[in-house]
Each structure stands twice: as structure tokens, then as C-alpha cells.
Amino acid sequence: MKLEWLLVLLVLSDLRLLASGRLGAKIRTVAAQGVLLGLVPLLGSSGYPDAHAIAIAVAGMLIKGFLFPWLLLRAVRETRVNREVQPYVGYLASVLIGLAGLAGAFLLSRQLTPLPGKATSLLVTAALFSLFTGLFLIISRKRAINQVLGFLILENGVFLFGAGAMGELSLLVELGILLDVLVAVFVMGITLFHINREFDHIETNRLADLKD
């Protein structure tokens, strides 16, 4: 029951991310998502959570809830951009497309049966919707930071499914995955810094010299 509330919050936060143009607010929303996701492995297990679930929860919460937002907020300060002025797709349209995506996620999660272990149909829906939101933000926004955020949201969807439905994947693998994502965001952050220095802005539509 508690898990379902959490999933509803996640879906709502995805919608907020689609509607918002201010980068600071978006980063905080993604941070909140990270903290909520950290709770998923704890809620999934019946009775008291074991050491494994706690390790994943703590690592996930620290990395997704605090480290990433801190890195990104720094990047926003350094690059002095705080909002996406002209996205490829407007905010109202984004929300409408998001709602259509949510409907699609509901339909698709009906198809995937039987559900493994502790998963509920809503969990699969929320995971797929996060995936959709992330992908949509990557292609519909120009700012490079927005694309990193999109990647994180997509990653959150994958993490939600992994933590909520699987549970039993080995600790080593889960930590390895978290580490990989961590390094990915780090490398992206460095690249972002270089883009900012090289071009004096971080709009990726200006990164368009290479083509056939």
C-alpha cells in the first residue's frame, strides 16, 4: 500500500518534470525522485528489510538524491543558465504528450504478464512512464543539462523496475550498476563543462557541424 503511494508520487513528479522549464526546480524534483526510489527496496520486502536492501537503498539515495543534484546544481551555477527558453516542444504540449505516454505505459504493462516476484502492475507502469519521460525530455529539449536530466529520469525508471520487481539481483551487480551510472553522469558533467567553455552556452542544437 505504501509502495503504491510512492509510485503515484513518482508519476506525478514525472509530469511536473515535463511541465517545468526552470532547471533548478527540475533538478530538485529529480533529487526527490532519487530519495523516493531509495525507499523502494525497503518497502518491497515483507517484514524487516535485510542488509542487502538497506545497502542498495542507502547507496541509491545518496547518489541519486544528493550527489547528482549537487553536481547538476553546480553546473547550473557555473553556466548561468536557469531555464530552457525555447524547447523544441512547448510545456503544455509536453504534458499532453506525457499523459498519452502514461496511457501507453498502462496499456503496455497489462501486456507483460505474469509479474515477477513482488511487482505490481502499477510499478511496471511507473517504471515505463519514467522511461518515456526521460526519452522525451532528451529529444525535446535543447539545453545539454536537460538532456543529462532526461538520462537520469530514464535511469530512475530502470532503477525502479530493478529495485521493485527484481530485488534478488546480486549486490555486486547492483552496486556496479550504480557506480557505472555515477561515472556516466560524472563524464557527462565534465563534457558539459567543456561545451560551456568552448561555445559559451550549452544548447545542443548548436552542436550541429557534423553531418552528411
Place this chain on the structure above:
Amino acid sequence: MILALILVPTLCGAAAFLLGGTGLRRALLIGAAVAHAGMTALAWWRTPEPALAGWLSLDAPGLLFLSVTSALFLAAAFYALGYLAFEPHGNVTDLEEGFLFKNAPEAVFISCMLIFLASMTLVTVSRHFGLLWIGIEATTLASAPLIYFHRHHRSLEATWKYLLICSVGIALALLGNFFLGAAIPSSGGASSLLLDELLRGAGSLNPAWLKAAFVLMLIGYGTKMGLAPLHTWLPDAHSEAPSVVSALLSGALLNCAFLGILRIYQLCGAAGQGELCQKALLTFGLVSVAVGAIFILGQSDFKRLLAYSSVENMGLLAVGLGVGGVGTVGALFHAVNHSLVKGMLFLLAGNILVVYRTKAIAPVRGLLRRVPWTGALWLAGFLAITGTPPFSPFFSKFLILKATFDTGHTTVGVLLLFLLAVIFIGMAKACLSMSQGAPEPDEPASPARGWLTVLPPAALAGVALWLGLGIPLRLVSLLDAAAKALGGLR
């Protein structure tokens, strides 16, 4: 020994980053490459013991791809010595647009090269789907700084596209891994994502989740492998990276991603879902060959030409796997041949770029007269990659084509023949005009870069010729074993 294969390059990479001294760093690069190649060669005679409770072990497909990676890295390491000796410190003039830029520090370059090797090794030896994913993601992260070695706006754009597109692809592949976990029945199935356990309980896997897992992994790893229409990062990254890095990306990295697809394909085959996988692979493969052909024809940049040829060849691998039967052997053999020849061509492209100061095809004339060794090898490489006998790619392409007709995919076979002919014409037009003719008389004397930049591609050409003239029996039996493991041959 498996652990040593991963640890030696990792530790050398860390040492190269932390310790000072240009000489020491270069010695570490060569030392690690030679040690890695030596251990890989040893693995041909004595199968190494599995490590980490069976998470790491070498089977036939793993050994095949490990050997290719190791051999190519050895050639690239020696080439890199010649390359780094030539690269000036401080400001560098851009060869195309003439502005000044700086290179990334050599310590970063060498340590990323070595960690790239370590992560590719991890991909070839891991028996666990999660670990395989970690390895493939690590290859992306280790190679991104390599693409951004020349610090200017074009390489930055290429790096950003590479990072973002491949990370998204890899994230989808991760979801595929979780879906695979969801396919395991709650009782009586495998207890982890270990390939051997999954294969044993393949019959009881839930088909809906397994199919979804395959699709996600095909898209995810296919992005990394450069299958069209997910290939968009590939020409940019390959053309902007230093040529020695392009050689490794095309010859080794794409293969690693292909191995990721092979693993899930192997599992789907064992679970009786092979047909869907083959159809999907066939479609992706044909589209890739077609996209390769379209962009090769009328290409004006020789590094992009090679990059699109990689897209085409990755498509051929997918087609070979998709038709099955002897096509599986053809695909595996072609992966080897493509790596050798494309690695060599990219290394040569680096030599040409230095002498002619352009990546455009049109101004390059008279390679054979101006740089005879590079020119002759370039011509040989062109003949080899387009599938002219006696070079080995001819035989692997022939096997794939034969398989399309044998298995009744006549339309696919005819289409493939047509596309290969188009590609031959496109490549011939570019490569012949580059090698023939007289060089402009008033051009400044070209800086010589020494034998270290000619011998490695020559060695790769030699191996491709050797495999074409008489393929060693050990390799035949390895290819056979690998194809059997993948369910291609009964």
C-alpha cells in the same frame, strides 16, 4: 589468469595516470599490450580456470573476441607510440580549419586506452548478464575521453553525441537485463543471471518477458554496435577521434557490443525463441547494409567513409546471425576479418591525414607515389574490405551470402549482392582516386612519422592475407565451437 587479463591493463592504466614520465607511461602502454596479447595467446593452448565462482570464464565466442581485441590493441599500442611521438606538445594546429587547440594530457590518453582494454576484456570473459552490462557501459566511459583527445569543438560534439546516445542505449539494455530477470520463473528456475544457469533452465523462461528483454538488449547493444538506424553517433565519433582510437572503436568496441547481442541471442535460441530474434536481426542488418551503401556512395570524407563501411559490416554480421546455419560461422569469421582490416584502414587514414592535412577525399591524390607504403597498404585494405580474394573478408562474406541462399532467404541474398556491389563501386571510386594520380608538385614536404605508423597496419594486412590464403585449423575449430555454442550449427 582471467583476473590477470583484466587487472594488468587496469593497474597499468592507473599507474600511467598517477606516475609521471613520458617514457614510463609509453612503456606501460606497450608492456600491458604485450602482456595481454601473451596471456591471450596462452589461453588458446590452455583454457584458463573460471574465476569469481564462474562469473568470469572463457568460452569459444569469448576467446574469439578476446583474441581479436588483444591483437588489434597490440597493433594500436605500437602505432600510438609513433603517433604520440609526433603529436606536438602545447598548441596544435587543426588540420582542417587551421585554428589552434590543445590535446588532452598524454597521461589521460594512455590510461584511458588501457582501461578501455580492461573493460573490453571484461566484456569478453563475463558469464553474467549484469557483469556483461557493466563491462559494456565501462567501455563507453573509458572511450569518451579518447574521442575528445583533440580538444576542439568538432570532437566535443562527437563526444557528446557518443556519450548521450550510447548511454541511453545502454540504459535500455539494463532494463532488458531486469526483464530477463523477470522472465525467470519464481520456482525451479535459475537463481541468478549467470548465462550457464539460464541456459540450463532456458525452457522454463517466460516467453513474453524474454522477448521484451531481447528487444531491449538488441536496441541497447545495437546502438553501441552501430546498427542502423541507431548508428548516428558512429560516423561522428569515428571521424573526430584520433585515428588510433577510431581503429579500436571500429575493430574492438563494436565487436564487444555484438558479443552482448550474441549472448542474449544464444539464450533465446536455447529457449526456443530463436525465430523472432533472427527476424529482428535480419531486418536491422539489412537496413544497416543499405544505410552504409547509401552514405558510402558519394561520401566526401575518407574517415566517415570508413565509418559507414563499419555500419555496413556490422549489418552483415547481423544478417549472418539472422539467417543462421553456416551464416553464424560466417558472421563470427567476418567479425574477426572486419576488425583486422578496418583497424588497419583507420591507422592508415591517420597517416594520410597527417601528410595531406585533410579528411576530404578529393584533394588526396597520388598516395602510391607520395607515401608508397601507406598507399600500397591503403589499396590492399580497400580490396580486402570490399571482399576481394585472396583476403579473408572475401571468404567470410561468401559464407554469409551462401547461407542466405542455403536457408531459403533468396530475396535477402539478391538484395545483399546488389548492395555489396554498390558499396564496392562507392569505395573504389574514393580509394582508387586517392591512391592513383600524381601528387601536387608544390606541396610542402610531408613530415615523416617513422616505421611505427606503417608496420602495425602492415602486420594487420599480413594477418588478413594469411587467414585468406589458408585459414589455420585451430581457428576453424574455434569458429565451429563458437557457432555451436550459439546454436547456429547443430
